[in-house]
Amino acid sequence: MKPSINTTLPITHCCPACGLLCDDLVLNSTYPLSIKNACTKSISFFERAFTGKAATSSVAGKPTDLNSAIQAAANILNKANHPLFAGLGTEVQGMRAIMRLAEKTSATLDHMHSEGTVRNTLAMQNSGWQTTTLTEIKNRADVILAIGTDIVSSYPRFFEKLVLNTNTLFNRPKPEVIYLGLAEEAAKLPEIMSALNALMNAKNPLNKKPDTDLIGGVTIASLKLILAKLKAAQYGVVVWSASALKFPQAELTVQSITQLIAKLNETNRVAGLPLNSGDGDSSVNNTSTWLSGYPTRNRFVNGHPEYDAYHFSTKLQLMNCDALLWVSTFNAYLPPDCEAPTIVIGHPDMQFKKQPDVFIPVGIPGVDHIGTMFRMDSSVAMPLKKLHETELPSLSDVVNRIVSQIEAKLS
Ligand code: SF4
Structure with a gap:
């Protein structure tokens, strides 16, 4: 395919390569492509779109x-x-x-x-959930708990746009980010999430166990600390990626996450952010x-x-x-x-x-023709531009x- 961009001026553009749909990319008019504000994922998306075989x-x-x-x-x-x-x-x-x-x-x-999406859908159909938007996270979040995902593998600019971004409405300080059970340990998450829910209940016997005891490879002390930070948060956010939960009945773990969020909301404000898969x-x-x-x-x-x-x-x-x-x-x-x-x-x-x-x-x-896409939080539909004939x-x-x-x- 012969690369060509019709405009001679750089244009701002929305990137459809992941669910963040960053709308601040600036593409120049010459080839090889020069893209400002791009991540490696978006560069490889646009490069392949322009240089792929006819x-x-x-x-x-x-x-x-x-x-x-x-x-x-x-x-x-x-x-x-x-x-x-x-x-x-x-x-x-x-x-x-x-x-x-x-x-x-x-x-x-x-x-x-769908394999990941269905895990979320089943949990939502069963007991509902409380979720938030990317804009709310950027403007309000002070504690972010990422469960079973490093986030950046699928959303390379998540931290740049939502955590490190100082252009926020309320001058909030940089949020604290906690990782729990990265993808390779995802199989232990059912046990860990059950323990977190149990620890939320002051009368649960788990609260009397020694803090050094391990649950799913994590000390009870660490789990208590995570809960304490979420309870003290002004606007806590719990992020998970259902597609990373590759074990049987993973929808029950999603439900454990949404139950924890619901319980935390009895005393303060905590919301979920389920990551999509693109x-x-x-x-x-x-x-x-x-x-x-x-x-x-x-x-x-x-x-x-x-x-x-x-x-x-x-x-x-x-x-x-x-x-x-x-x-x-x-x-x-x-x-x-x-x-x-x-x-x-x-x-x-x-x-x-x-x-x-x-x-x-x-x-x-978003390259060869216009279109419309929902951002991963489903709260905003973004227009995609056409870049070339x-x-x-x-x-x-x-x-x-x-x-x-x-x-x-x-x-
Ligand atoms: S983070 Fe996602 S939407 Fe943003 S530029 Fe990278 S691939 Fe595109």
Whole structure:
């Protein structure tokens, strides 16, 4: 793909490479790209978007024109009775089009990062939660407890934007940051979270154990100190990443975290911040919820939405589906192996080991076309700008044309 930016002036830009959606990037007009305020993750996102290999549509591995590829995709979906739409790495407009196609084809929908999202959803559905926004953290947080995550691996500028930033509303001092159970120790978190909840109860026998005793590798004294800091905080924040909790029934640990937050709120102000996993997961799940009443792991049956957080997973549906539509527009993630006919619509730099039945390269949101994304706290929807001209259609263009082909066949 020939790199080119149409504007000759640097422009401020919103970065879609992680859920923070930093809107202070400044891109210059010449190539190689020079990006101000970028992190390594955003640099690699934009570099790949501008320098990736040129891609054309293909059917059965043979290059073809866009119209033929769209017709081939529509033919596959017309024949399918229970297709699976997975990956779903897209933004709001792309997901709106996908939902329309799913309704026409009775497809099951699942985002590539649902495994983590579902852990949060189950905890929230069961007992509710109290969460906060990035703006509140920047302006008010004085204690931040990060559970099972270092935060920066997935959100490289989190500390720069929210912890070290002195441009705040209330001149708050730099918050204290406490890490508890980093990713490699995540399996011990159920025990640690249960202990923290127990220690919140003054009459619990755990309070009488020696402070030197270890629970999940952490001394009782350390757990008591964490609780004391959260109890003394003016605005405490508990951060977790459900995608890092890779052990059975991890939703119960999320629930332990939300229970602790609820208990702390009886006497002072503490809020949660569940980190998302990217690839448009917040945008996709919000769009799905307002259009169908459910986040992904949903489907339409005769136009009626259904939701099943377990049975509608990609892993299980791959065994039963009779067509797979894989969507990944931000990153060149490849589809999972599937026996059924496979359509891939996504990033133009995808390098397949096994050619799908249909491949349609599309533009990258926030690079090749405009779009809208929800920030990871779901409180703000950010506009994405188009950076350069491209021949590539957007995902929503392609999906709407597949819908038209299917409607024409039905009429
Ligand atoms: S922290 Fe995230 S949104 Fe901000 S520049 Fe880096 S990748 Fe982009």
